[in-house]
Amino acid sequence: MTSSNLSGKRVAIANRGEIAIRIAATCERLGAIPILLAGGPDLESYAARQIGRVELIGDAGAELDVSLVVAAAQRARADFLHPGYGFLSEHADLADACETAGIGFVGPSAATLRLCGDKLETRAAAVRANVPVLPASAPLGDEPDAWFAIAREIGFPLLVKPAGAGGGRGLRHVADEGALVEAISASRREGSSTGSAAVVYLEREMVAPRHVEVQIVADGWQTLALGDRDCSLQRRHQKVIEEAPAPNVDDETRRRLHAHAVEIANEVGLRGIGTCEFMLASDGEIAFLEVNPRIQVEHPVTELVTGIDLVAWQLLIASGGHAPEQVNTAPRGHAVEARIYAEDPWTGFLPSSGKLTAVSWPNRPNVRVDAGYATGDAVPNTYDPMLAKVVAYGIDRVAAIAELRTALRETVIAGVTTNISWTVDLLDNEVFLAGAATTQTAGDVIASPPDRSLVPFSVLAHALDVTSTQAVDPWSAIGPWRMSGAAPMTFHGEDWESRMRVARTPDGWRVETDDKTVPFNWWRDASGVWTINVDGAVAKVAVTALESGREVVVHGASWIVHDGPRPVARIAARERASDGQVRAPMPASVVSVHVEAGDRVEKGTSLVTLTAMKMEIVCDAPVSGVVDKVSCSVGDIVTADQVLVTIRVEGADPSVVS
Numbered sequence: 001m002t003s004s005n006l007s008g009k010r011v012a013i014a015n016r017g018e019i020a021i022r023i024a025a026t027c028e029r030l031g032a033i034p035i036l037l038a039g040g041p042d043l044e045s046y047a048a049r050q051i052g053r054v055e056l057i058g059d060a061g062a063e064l065d066v067s068l069v070v071a072a073a074q075r076a077r078a079d080f081l082h083p084g085y086g087f088l089s090e091h092a093d094l095a096d097a098c099e100t101a102g103i104g105f106v107g108p109s110a111a112t113l114r115l116c117g118d119k120l121e122t123r124a125a126a127v128r129a130n131v132p133v134l135p136a137s138a139p140l141g142d143e144p145d146a147w148f149a150i151a152r153e154i155g156f157p158l159l160v161k162p163a164g165a166g167g168g169r170g171l172r173h174v175a176d177e178g179a180l181v182e183a184i185s186a187s188r189r190e191g192s193s194t195g196s197a198a199v200v201y202l203e204r205e206m207v208a209p210r211h212v213e214v215q216i217v218a219d220g221w222q223t224l225a226l227g228d229r230d231c232s233l234q235r236r237h238q239k240v241i242e243e244a245p246a247p248n249v250d251d252e253t254r255r256r257l258h259a260h261a262v263e264i265a266n267e268v269g270l271r272g273i274g275t276c277e278f279m280l281a282s283d284g285e286i287a288f289l290e291v292n293p294r295i296q297v298e299h300p301v302t303e304l305v306t307g308i309d310l311v312a313w314q315l316l317i318a319s320g321g322h323a324p325e326q327v328n329t330a331p332r333g334h335a336v337e338a339r340i341y342a343e344d345p346w347t348g349f350l351p352s353s354g355k356l357t358a359v360s361w362p363n364r365p366n367v368r369v370d371a372g373y374a375t376g377d378a379v380p381n382t383y384d385p386m387l388a389k390v391v392a393y394g395i396d397r398v399a400a401i402a403e404l405r406t407a408l409r410e411t412v413i414a415g416v417t418t419n420i421s422w423t424v425d426l427l428d429n430e431v432f433l434a435g436a437a438t439t440q441t442a443g444d445v446i447a448s449p450p451d452r453s454l455v456p457f458s459v460l461a462h463a464l465d466v467t468s469t470q471a472v473d474p475w476s477a478i479g480p481w482r483m484s485g486a487a488p489m490t491f492h493g494e495d496w497e498s499r500m501r502v503a504r505t506p507d508g509w510r511v512e513t514d515d516k517t518v519p520f521n522w523w524r525d526a527s528g529v530w531t532i533n534v535d536g537a538v539a540k541v542a543v544t545a546l547e548s549g550r551e552v553v554v555h556g557a558s559w560i561v562h563d564g565p566r567p568v569a570r571i572a573a574r575e576r577a578s579d580g581q582v583r584a585p586m587p588a589s590v591v592s593v594h595v596e597a598g599d600r601v602e603k604g605t606s607l608v609t610l611t612a613m614k615m616e617i618v619c620d621a622p623v624s625g626v627v628d629k630v631s632c633s634v635g636d637i638v639t640a641d642q643v644l645v646t647i648r649v650e651g652a653d654p655s656v657v658s
Helices: 017-031 046-051 066-075 092-101 112-118 117-128 144-154 175-194 251-268 299-306 310-318 397-409 420-427 452-468 479-484 568-578
Strands: 008-012 033-039 054-058 080-082 156-163 173-174 201-202 210-218 223-235 240-246 273-278 286-292 334-341 357-361 367-371 386-394 412-414 487-492 497-505 508-511 518-526 528-533 537-545 552-555 558-562 581-583 588-593 606-612 615-620 625-630 643-648
Touching: 008 017, 017 046, 017 310, 017 367, 017 386, 033 046, 033 066, 054 066, 066 080, 066 092, 080 452, 080 606, 112 117, 112 251, 112 286, 112 528, 117 251, 117 286, 144 175, 144 201, 156 175, 173 175, 173 201, 175 201, 175 223, 175 606, 175 615, 210 310, 223 251, 223 299, 240 299, 240 420, 240 497, 251 273, 299 310, 299 334, 299 367, 299 386, 334 397, 334 420, 357 537, 386 397, 397 420, 412 537, 452 497, 452 518, 452 528, 452 537, 452 552, 452 558, 508 558, 537 625, 606 643
Parallel strands: 008 033, 008 080, 033 054
Antiparallel strands: 156 173, 156 201, 210 223, 210 273, 223 240, 240 334, 273 286, 334 386, 357 412, 367 386, 487 497, 487 558, 497 508, 508 518, 518 528, 528 537, 537 552, 552 558, 581 643, 588 606, 606 615, 625 643
16 A cells, blocks of 8 residues: 555544544544544543644534535545544445545545444344354334343343444343333333434343454455454443454464454445454353444554554555555554543443643553543543543563553553553452453442542652642641751541651751651653652542542552541531432433432332433432422423432431432
8 A cells, every 4th residue: 555645635534532643643644634523522632632634524413414525524624534443434424425525535435434333234144154143133113012022032131232333332131021011111212322323223232241253354355354452351332442453362263253244344335444242151152233335443453463554554545545465464462442431430430521721641552542632621421431542562462451550550541530450450340350350240340439548659749739730849848857857747538547757867858757768759741741759659640629628640540648537528428328319420411210200219229311412321219218399391401510319217307308
């Protein structure tokens, strides 16, 4: 392949965040001119700043309107349009509209997109190609009696799957008949929220499979399998950790996976870059899952072990080029990727939004960071909450995992809650380390509390931040140090207290606690992130001032640190879960209310279903009792922390429930 066909060509990028920046980088390397097509909220985004050339599509939401996107590409005088991944990349109407407008669509034909966008049609294609599939139903009608008959024939456990939704949206596990009706209703609601029809079907569930996928390139002359990836570590049916090559796959199984991928890619008429996804059982059974006829979020791990720029191959095939006749697809080394999300692992991975007060990415030779945000950017609650991907390469799997673990601990993001510390927990999981993770493994990893050994870093960062605006030398602002040679300080976390004294020595600084004295030093970078060295242990720390105390982020874990007396408000916040008030965890729309005033409920009963960011959130009863008040209705737009339902705990004084 050569870059001659793309030199000077204008490539419109109809996406946002890290993938837009990623595509632009390859465009520039090939001599093409990238232009970001942005909705109003993204005009000042990190991607817009990095790419530099921006064409406004329209107001918020316009970036999903095919006619407005193509019109913006025409105004940008684009020769090609690259949709990245996600909604537009699988939108057949966009491919058609580009063809009509004379703009090259970087992706397969509209016919292939329509076929792959319907899981039932893709499944039929797999059957024609003799690729193994699991037993499944036709599209479900509206008769519950028929649902039960079909489910019994397929057998439990089973899955309810929307035919047109991707990314795990609308997928529901059903263990028995009692959960079937609600699962189908929820799947239809969530599937239709993505813009696809509310067509759902049932499929036998392969219990605790591995999720293995094969990277495909097809140029009209040949179809190649460029290697495989394991994407088994998932939450909410969305991938979190991906690696290449897939570990613990024997040669014969790998050969079968690659052969099946080529067969199904040819059957659906794939042209460009795509991925064929499979489930792999512990006994070696393979079952086809789906075809993604586009670049994948996790493509960097394949790039690192093959040395192939997949975006370049996309662009060059779209411009009429072909893959080399001889391609070495054998993986060299190992790569592991972690997706960094603005979400809270301690509250069921609910998305977190807000302004990023500090962002610092690792700078290591074997680590690649594809980031979509920087310090000062706002993380909205209207888009997917992925902030970045941190990818590590190693000579083998052990080295790659170790490199990624270190890189994540050097990553600092403040202003929103992230999944970083939980992701490190995943990397330390024994099942994952053994290369035996399944799609259920991540669900068994409970977010651990912050490591108490990090308390000294948190306390020192808090103290440094408190005093840094008061003097060039932070500690000189603490009066007692001048009198006694050491500054005594008491700090509180949510469930800990730390007393320490800081003193200057001829060689620098020392920190004294009740049981030891150790040296430390620090420095602060341009983004405001502190690097603190305590007796040879180094951590990057970000500090954000709150109304009471400071939020300290270290090794991906967030602490609230206070100096002086423990604040009563913080304690009250911890106890609020037991007061019977059920609150919205984030801004959302109410799609269903399951209870009425006077209903008796048990702890864990579903009360209200919300939808936000194309995801359903079920709010459960935190206590057993009687519903005292329902404060929301279907269709309401609720704000974060808004009271939805109030439950009167039996035996409690009704007068204290508001």
